[in-house]
Amino acid sequence: MSIIEKALDKLGSASEAEKDQKARENKAGREAVQTEKEDSHRQENVGTTAKTSRTIELDLKGLGKLGYLTPDTDNKVLFEQYRRIKLPVLKSAFEHESGKENKNIVMVTSSVAAEGKSFTSMNLAMSIAYEYNYTVLLIDADVTKQMSSKVMGVEGANGLIEYLTGKEEYLENLILRTNIPKLSLIPSGSHSDMVTELYSSNRMNRLIEELSTRYNDRLIIIDTPPVLEDSSAKVLTHLADQIVYIIEAEKTPRHVVENGLRMLNRKDSIGIVLNKSNLRHNRSYYYV
Amino acid sequence: MREALEQLNSQLWIILHHRWLALICAFVICAAGWAVVNILPDQYRVEAKFFFDTKTVLKPLLEGLAVDSSVKEESISLIKRTLTSRPNLVKVAQDTELDLTATTPKETEALLKRLENSISISAVSDSGNKRGGDDIYSISYVSTDPVIAKKVVDSLLNIFVESLLGITRKDSDKAEAFLDEKIREYRQKLEEAENNIKVFKQNNAGLLPEEGSSFYSRLYAAEAKLDEAMLRLREERNKNASLQEQLTALENQSDDAPAELMVGPPREKTQLEKRIEAMKLKLDELELQYTDRHPDVITTRKALEELMAQQEAEAAAQTDDPDADSRMESASPSIRDSNFYQELKIMLSSSNSEIAAITARIDDYRNRIEEMKALVNVMPEVEAKMKSLVRNYEILKETYDNLVQRRASAQISREAEQTGSEFQFNIIEPPRVPLEPVSPNRLLLASLVLLAGVFGGAALAWVYEQLKPTYYQQQEIEEDFELPVYGGVSMFWSPQEISRRKAGISIFILLYLVLFSAWGLLLFHYGLGEKLPDQVMELLGL
Numbered sequence: 001m002s003i004i005e006k007a008l009d010k011l012g013s014a015s016e017a018e019k020d021q022k023a024r025e026n027k028a029g030r031e032a033v034q035t036e037k038e039d040s041h042r043q044e045n046v047g048t049t050a051k052t053s054r055t056i057e058l059d060l061k062g063l064g065k066l067g068y069l070t071p072d073t074d075n076k077v078l079f080e081q082y083r084r085i086k087l088p089v090l091k092s093a094f095e096h097e098s099g100k101e102n103k104n105i106v107m108v109t110s111s112v113a114a115e116g117k118s119f120t121s122m123n124l125a126m127s128i129a130y131e132y133n134y135t136v137l138l139i140d141a142d143v144t145k146q147m148s149s150k151v152m153g154v155e156g157a158n159g160l161i162e163y164l165t166g167k168e169e170y171l172e173n174l175i176l177r178t179n180i181p182k183l184s185l186i187p188s189g190s191h192s193d194m195v196t197e198l199y200s201s202n203r204m205n206r207l208i209e210e211l212s213t214r215y216n217d218r219l220i221i222i223d224t225p226p227v228l229e230d231s232s233a234k235v236l237t238h239l240a241d242q243i244v245y246i247i248e249a250e251k252t253p254r255h256v257v258e259n260g261l262r263m264l265n266r267k268d269s270i271g272i273v274l275n276k277s278n279l280r281h282n283r284s285y286y287y288v
Numbered sequence: 289m290r291e292a293l294e295q296l297n298s299q300l301w302i303i304l305h306h307r308w309l310a311l312i313c314a315f316v317i318c319a320a321g322w323a324v325v326n327i328l329p330d331q332y333r334v335e336a337k338f339f340f341d342t343k344t345v346l347k348p349l350l351e352g353l354a355v356d357s358s359v360k361e362e363s364i365s366l367i368k369r370t371l372t373s374r375p376n377l378v379k380v381a382q383d384t385e386l387d388l389t390a391t392t393p394k395e396t397e398a399l400l401k402r403l404e405n406s407i408s409i410s411a412v413s414d415s416g417n418k419r420g421g422d423d424i425y426s427i428s429y430v431s432t433d434p435v436i437a438k439k440v441v442d443s444l445l446n447i448f449v450e451s452l453l454g455i456t457r458k459d460s461d462k463a464e465a466f467l468d469e470k471i472r473e474y475r476q477k478l479e480e481a482e483n484n485i486k487v488f489k490q491n492n493a494g495l496l497p498e499e500g501s502s503f504y505s506r507l508y509a510a511e512a513k514l515d516e517a518m519l520r521l522r523e524e525r526n527k528n529a530s531l532q533e534q535l536t537a538l539e540n541q542s543d544d545a546p547a548e549l550m551v552g553p554p555r556e557k558t559q560l561e562k563r564i565e566a567m568k569l570k571l572d573e574l575e576l577q578y579t580d581r582h583p584d585v586i587t588t589r590k591a592l593e594e595l596m597a598q599q600e601a602e603a604a605a606q607t608d609d610p611d612a613d614s615r616m617e618s619a620s621p622s623i624r625d626s627n628f629y630q631e632l633k634i635m636l637s638s639s640n641s642e643i644a645a646i647t648a649r650i651d652d653y654r655n656r657i658e659e660m661k662a663l664v665n666v667m668p669e670v671e672a673k674m675k676s677l678v679r680n681y682e683i684l685k686e687t688y689d690n691l692v693q694r695r696a697s698a699q700i701s702r703e704a705e706q707t708g709s710e711f712q713f714n715i716i717e718p719p720r721v722p723l724e725p726v727s728p729n730r731l732l733l734a735s736l737v738l739l740a741g742v743f744g745g746a747a748l749a750w751v752y753e754q755l756k757p758t759y760y761q762q763q764e765i766e767e768d769f770e771l772p773v774y775g776g777v778s779m780f781w782s783p784q785e786i787s788r789r790k791a792g793i794s795i796f797i798l799l800y801l802v803l804f805s806a807w808g809l810l811l812f813h814y815g816l817g818e819k820l821p822d823q824v825m826e827l828l829g830l
Contacts, residue, residue: 065782066780066782067780067781067782077778078777078778078780081775081776081777081778082775082777084774084775085774085775085777088772088774089774116777119777119780120777123777244774245771247759247765249758249759249760249776249779250305250758250759250760251758252758252759253756253757253758254756254757254758254759254768257759257765257768257769258769261769261771267771270771270772271771271772271773271774272765272769272771272772272773272774273773273774273775273776273777274759274761274762274765274773274775274776274777275776275777275779276777276778276779276780277760277776277777277778277779278301278305278778278779
């Protein structure tokens with residue numbers, strides 16, 4: 001019996017029986033969520049309202065060691081690189097002429113697996129979290145791999161899938177606050193074979209709509225599966241306002257990238273990030 | 289410059305990215321290449337050097353007669369043509385028993401072709417040779433079997449000696465034949481010239497001068513003779529006149545003067561007359577030599593006039609007697625019968641006959657001179673013609689003599705040739721079985737294989753990248769997709785990854801070191817160890 005389970009038990013006692021049961025099923029034997037006692041305590045207090053917003057503590061040191069951007073990072077180059085990437089993203093998300101609706105749904109995808117979607121999603125989120133005017137919500141939509149969730153340590157927690165299947169009714173219950181104030185997460189949730197269908201559902205549309213419009217200053221970053229390997233990604237492209245497309249340097253061949261981009265079936269609001277670049281040339285312009 | 293460097297850098301990076309592919313390729317190429325280098329058969333080169341004096345054979349014959357043509361180039365191409373002619377190649381194949389290996393005509397053809405290609409003939413420019421490098425040639429043959437190679441060169445050398453010396457012999461014979469022909473030709477010309485002279489002489493008999501005297505000199509001589517004869521005539525006439533006078537005087541005296549008187553006056557008279565005669569003679573002579581104005585002539589003439597005056601005076605004194613003539617006619621028979629009178633008579637008659645003879649002679653001389661004068665236009669022409677004929681003849685004779693002499697010397701030199709052919713042909717370096725192969729240069733080939741492996745691997749890596757291009761720089765993406773590139777993110781290397789990568793690079797370098805050490809071992813295996821000291825010494829020496 002781990003701390004998590006204890007916490008979950010507490011959580012379960014505070015919330016509805018159905019949700020409690022689901023959480024038990026999903027999180028048995030897993031160790032990821034490190035909810036703080038304080039949080040549980042708070043949840044207990046507000047549990048009856050079923051609108052609890054849980055907070056997780058991210059292991060920033062561990063993330064830093066894995067090469068992720070953290071508030072106290074030493075990697076000035078990485079920091080500067082993401083600063084460059086986030087600027088156009090933020091610009092097209094919030095500085096549009098019409099002012100009608102935000103284009104704040106940013107989808108991060110790539111041609112094939114392991115090109116660095118999660119890495120980029122998280123770092124981009126982290127980078128935006130530094131911003132004074134914006135907050136950021138990271139959604140792990142890659143149900144198969146759940147990389148972001150794993151890295152963040154929220155693997156197995158109730159997430160997107162639970163919400164879409166209706167097992168979790170309240171959106172608020174999905175959103176995890178973190179020890180970085182402006183960064184919150186929605187984990188992927190449990191595995192499902194019907195991801196594509198779920199993503200095409202009205203509930204998904206409504207969810208994105210809701211997330212997009214609730215806060216004017218919130219940027220939603222969706223970490224998606226690779227477009228060539230998972231059809232669910234293609235569905236998500238219709239929902240996203242912007243696409244950040246990852247290309248792994250020195251590895252992803254041109255024709256693969258071509259196929260991937262063709263799969264997106266759109267030309268507007270796509271920005272490319274060359275990831276895992278080794279050529280010194282790509283770094284040499286940074287003033288660090 | 290900067291762009292080029294960047295370009296180079298990125299290309300190098302691409303190659304490094306596929307370093308394992310490059311490494312594998314290098315290993316494969318080296319393994320295969322070294323195996324081939326090892327299998328390659330040894331090639332042995334046998335060479336023979338010989339001295340062949342092209343000049344001495346042909347030069348003495350043709351020197352001065354013909355232009356000294358470039359015998360040397362001709363001779364080297366001659367050697368090549370001769371030696372690689374098909375019959376010779378067949379002969380070489382038979383000599384070396386190489387023809388036993390070829391059973392079908394096709395194989396024989398290939399064998400002959402191979403022979404022809406492996407034989408090389410060249411002029412050696414050996415500056416150290418005292419006889420001049422121009423005439424040193426080398427025959428060489430390359431084969432996998434040193435013994436066979438030596439046999440081939442031996443055979444070639446034999447063929448060369450036989451055929452080429454035959455050719456030069458033929459050449460010298462040709463030269464002699466040429467000389468013979470010329471000599472014949474000149475002899476004919478000479479005979480012609482001689483004949484011409486003969487015919488000319490026959491045609492112009494009498495007109496032709498004797499040796500050493502021309503037409504004019506003969507004319508002058510004839511004229512001189514005429515003058516002389518005229519003088520003689522004058523003398524004789526004077527003598528005759530004086531005799532006549534004496535005789536007349538004697539006849540006159542005989543009438544009134546005693547016979548004793550006769551002795552005195554005639555003697556006195558003759559004395560004076562003699563002086564006059566002598567004087568006249570002298571004057572004639574002088575006149576022949578000099579003009580009338582010459583002082584000698586003048587003085588002589590004066591003296592003569594004085595004498596003549598004296599004579600006239602005496603004659604006048606004598607002819608004081610008015611009937612002198614009648615006395616003469618009426619000379620007493622006693623006087624007529626006297627010896628002196630008779631003598632005078634005889635002298636007179638002989639003088640008359642002398643005059644007649646001289647006159648006849650003078651006529652003859654005159655005729656002859658006139659004849660010659662008539663020929664004065666023809667004669668010089670004849671003479672000139674004759675002279676030219678003679679000159680022509682002499683020139684022909686000179687050339688003819690020269691040719692005959694040259695032929696004699698050619699014969700001598702040919703005999704010298706025959707007695708000792710070492711004047712023209714001498715093997716300087718006989719063929720010998722080589723111990724060391726000349727090729728393949730395994731050291732070089734093995735090194736080239738290594739280079740091919742390393743660079744071929746790199747090239748393959750590069751080509752691989754071109755076939756399956758990936759992205760190294762943001763600009764490439766922009767160019768390809770016309771989409772905005774938000775930025776690039778450096779690869780994050782975790783400590784494990786870094787150490788793995790380092791290990792990988794170490795292994796990579798280690799494997800390359802293995803490849804290079806294999807190369808080094810190969811070099812030593814191929815005898816670098818033996819050759820190196822020499823080369824090092826050479827380098828130090830330089």
